[in-house]
Amino acid sequence: MKQENITIALTGNPNSGKTTMFNNLTGTRQHVGNWPGVTVEKKVGTVVHNGYRLRVVDLPGTYSLTAYSIEEIVARRFLVDERPDVVVDIVDASNLERNLYLATQLIELGVKLILVLNMADVAQSRGHQIDAASLGKLLGVPVVFTVGSKNVGTKDLLDRVLEVVEDRATVSRHIHISYGHELEKEIKNIQDVIWQDSSIGERFSTRWLAVKLLENDTAVQDRVKSFATIGEQILAQAEASRERLTEFYQDDPEMILTDQRYGFISGALKEVLKVTAKSKIDLSRQVDLILTNRILGFPIFIFFIWAMFQVTFTLGAYPMEWIDAGVGWLGGLTASLMPPGLLRDLLVNGVIAGVGSVAIFLPNIMLLFFCIALFEDTGYLARAAFIMDRVMHLIGLHGKSFIPLLMGFGCNAPAIMAARTLESERDRILTILINPLMSCSARLPVYVLLAGTFFGASAGNVIFSIYGLGIALAIAMGKLFRVTLFRGETAPFVMELPPYRVPTLKSLLIHMWDRSKIFLRKMGGVILVGSVVIWVLGAFPRPSEFPRDYGVDKDAVSNTQAKEVTLGSLEQGDKSQELTAAHKGNVQAEASARLSQSYLGRLGQAIQPVFDPLGFDWRTSVAVVTGFVAKEIVVSTLGVLHAAGADANEESEALRRALRASGMTPLGAYTLMAFVLIYVPCLATVAVISRETNSWKWAAFSIAYSLALAWVVSFLIYHGGKLLGL
Amino acid sequence: MTPLSEFKEGERGVIAKVNGRGRFRKRLQEMGFIKGAEVLVEKYAPLRDPMELVLKGYHVSLRVEEAAQIMMEKLENR
Numbered sequence: 001m002k003q004e005n006i007t008i009a010l011t012g013n014p015n016s017g018k019t020t021m022f023n024n025l026t027g028t029r030q031h032v033g034n035w036p037g038v039t040v041e042k043k044v045g046t047v048v049h050n051g052y053r054l055r056v057v058d059l060p061g062t063y064s065l066t067a068y069s070i071e072e073i074v075a076r077r078f079l080v081d082e083r084p085d086v087v088v089d090i091v092d093a094s095n096l097e098r099n100l101y102l103a104t105q106l107i108e109l110g111v112k113l114i115l116v117l118n119m120a121d122v123a124q125s126r127g128h129q130i131d132a133a134s135l136g137k138l139l140g141v142p143v144v145f146t147v148g149s150k151n152v153g154t155k156d157l158l159d160r161v162l163e164v165v166e167d168r169a170t171v172s173r174h175i176h177i178s179y180g181h182e183l184e185k186e187i188k189n190i191q192d193v194i195w196q197d198s199s200i201g202e203r204f205s206t207r208w209l210a211v212k213l214l215e216n217d218t219a220v221q222d223r224v225k226s227f228a229t230i231g232e233q234i235l236a237q238a239e240a241s242r243e244r245l246t247e248f249y250q251d252d253p254e255m256i257l258t259d260q261r262y263g264f265i266s267g268a269l270k271e272v273l274k275v276t277a278k279s280k281i282d283l284s285r286q287v288d289l290i291l292t293n294r295i296l297g298f299p300i301f302i303f304f305i306w307a308m309f310q311v312t313f314t315l316g317a318y319p320m321e322w323i324d325a326g327v328g329w330l331g332g333l334t335a336s337l338m339p340p341g342l343l344r345d346l347l348v349n350g351v352i353a354g355v356g357s358v359a360i361f362l363p364n365i366m367l368l369f370f371c372i373a374l375f376e377d378t379g380y381l382a383r384a385a386f387i388m389d390r391v392m393h394l395i396g397l398h399g400k401s402f403i404p405l406l407m408g409f410g411c412n413a414p415a416i417m418a419a420r421t422l423e424s425e426r427d428r429i430l431t432i433l434i435n436p437l438m439s440c441s442a443r444l445p446v447y448v449l450l451a452g453t454f455f456g457a458s459a460g461n462v463i464f465s466i467y468g469l470g471i472a473l474a475i476a477m478g479k480l481f482r483v484t485l486f487r488g489e490t491a492p493f494v495m496e497l498p499p500y501r502v503p504t505l506k507s508l509l510i511h512m513w514d515r516s517k518i519f520l521r522k523m524g525g526v527i528l529v530g531s532v533v534i535w536v537l538g539a540f541p542r543p544s545e546f547p548r549d550y551g552v553d554k555d556a557v558s559n560t561q562a563k564e565v566t567l568g569s570l571e572q573g574d575k576s577q578e579l580t581a582a583h584k585g586n587v588q589a590e591a592s593a594r595l596s597q598s599y600l601g602r603l604g605q606a607i608q609p610v611f612d613p614l615g616f617d618w619r620t621s622v623a624v625v626t627g628f629v630a631k632e633i634v635v636s637t638l639g640v641l642h643a644a645g646a647d648a649n650e651e652s653e654a655l656r657r658a659l660r661a662s663g664m665t666p667l668g669a670y671t672l673m674a675f676v677l678i679y680v681p682c683l684a685t686v687a688v689i690s691r692e693t694n695s696w697k698w699a700a701f702s703i704a705y706s707l708a709l710a711w712v713v714s715f716l717i718y719h720g721g722k723l724l725g726l
Numbered sequence: 727m728t729p730l731s732e733f734k735e736g737e738r739g740v741i742a743k744v745n746g747r748g749r750f751r752k753r754l755q756e757m758g759f760i761k762g763a764e765v766l767v768e769k770y771a772p773l774r775d776p777m778e779l780v781l782k783g784y785h786v787s788l789r790v791e792e793a794a795q796i797m798m799e800k801l802e803n804r
Contacts, residue, residue: 001761018786057768061737063744063756064756066752066753066756068749068752068753094783095782095783097758097782097783098757098758098782098783098784099757101758210742254752255751255752255755257761258752258755258756258760259755259761262758289769292769292771292772292774293772294770295772295774297771298772342754384789386771386773386778387772387778387786388774388777389771389775389789390771390773390774390775391773393775393789399776492750492753492754492788492789492792493776493785493788493792494753494754494757494759494786494787494788494792495786495788496757496783496784496786496787497778497785497787499785499786499801611737622792
């Protein structure tokens, strides 16, 4: 290796094929993480070429480097502070004019740039002839043609990268985009002040600083303030220059600068771009006329969403069964190989059952992300947002929020991960926060049990009303958060509608696997710890410490049974059945007592006073606590505590009878259903929230607000209902 | 001058002025909504909002309320 630390930064507009180029360059040698402090994804990979080991950093796709959006801030900070050795700007060759805007900003930044004209085949088929040599000369950068989808030009690009690294690229030179007499005069005025401190020029392009100050760029202003010696002087000069220019142009200088950049681009394109034959039929446009058609648009959209649901949850159910069976088999095998005891209990009921409860979601996650990658890479996702934006805008959200929210009805964990498609961090966090109010499928067993027990024939309507309650609360909370936590200007809905494309299987699979890997690694860790903690709380103190020894009773039953058998009574069969039932009852009572005496049970009883105003007894309180792991556990906990057996499910008649006998009323049941709908998303969801927002604070906030909301809403339902005499 | 939001499907025009302030206006400019640029209204979404435009050879969507900030000189259909 000649040189170890060479960093290449990939930049480019969204939809320019940047991700595909990154995959072509680095293959599977890539690492996906987050940029520090933000939710923006950071991808780093390595490639070895001609004895060089190159580190490739995929910067977020941006249209500009203005530092308005979080992606732009991240990209610009990296370019300015980390100073990559080469910056590769991926450009959609069929859409040169807008794509080159970013290039003008990179040139201004003074980085070592290579321009990649990607999707060269599309440009050619549209009759665009690009004179790359002249374009390179005009911009002072090497220009490479590539076809990312067919992996054409990747080697050529790497050769050019090394030319630039070794300073062999003859075309590379530093050009200035001329902004005209008035602007140039003020740029010079600001530069004159900056040059008074020669150390600044060593770290930054002074021209770039001057231009950014004229653009009133707050991030650069803050940076300039830190130049202790002459920071104030520079800012004063910049302010004076801005005032003069505003006076002269009767408009903000940043607008004039943008106009000038586009002017420079269209001047360059006149020389290098020839559009020969206007394409006869634009296939993408024809497809779009159907997919976003006024009448057909919605039915087609609903069909695609339905299909995604089917694939994710119906098709996904088969591998889920296999995983479930595999986990069960592993648990059984472990149980049979190990002597009974605490360690076996921990492994089987804590570790295997706990991790198994997460692994089971993997097929859902993989299939869901395959579908989303398909929507995204074909260009349909932008159309879905286009169709739904009117509806979502009513609750202060972006059109793209629709898919994550809808997926929440299946499972909130992958749904929250799907919120990654939202570009604005504010929209993303808002969508994540209200997502758990979409009632996931794990909550359905609880509703079925309670509504089935107390509402009989109208159970269906009651459950439907709970789903409706969730949606209504999501809308209300969305609006509330929008006016409290996420105030301020909303970004305009300037969303590019990229041409429809046939995605490559490779990029779909990489996309899918990236997400699945994150889920497995991170969730596995958190869930593992969480389930062991819950197991410990539920298993201790050990049964021997119980006041009443059920073990003795068990022996007594067996002894009686044995005696009966030896007596050879005629009623032996009946008797033994009765006794088995008695035995079963005792085992159940034992399990019930064990759980109520455990730390978990004591916790439930200790916090019962908090739930008293909602009409919950101590058993319900315990169930609510265990439900934190996964909501369906509420049912099995109620089963254990009402001594109906731990294998009780929502259809169990014994549990239904026990619930009715426990004094729960239909109103109480409805209150509990509402509480289960709203309170604390399950452990997996909390872990995903903290991972996706890159902060434990949002996860903690989500727990706190949902608990408070659940309590208040349940209180209102319970006491409102009582007032109405229900 | 006519606001872009009053254009019908298939109508085209040239941008005369972008109103609004700060971030919003700058963002539109960066995406190519600059004075003199030609814009075609490709279609409206099924619920009549947002709208799809063709600008500088690419397709972009904009909410109707936002398009109302863009003042246009209408062009005759070719």
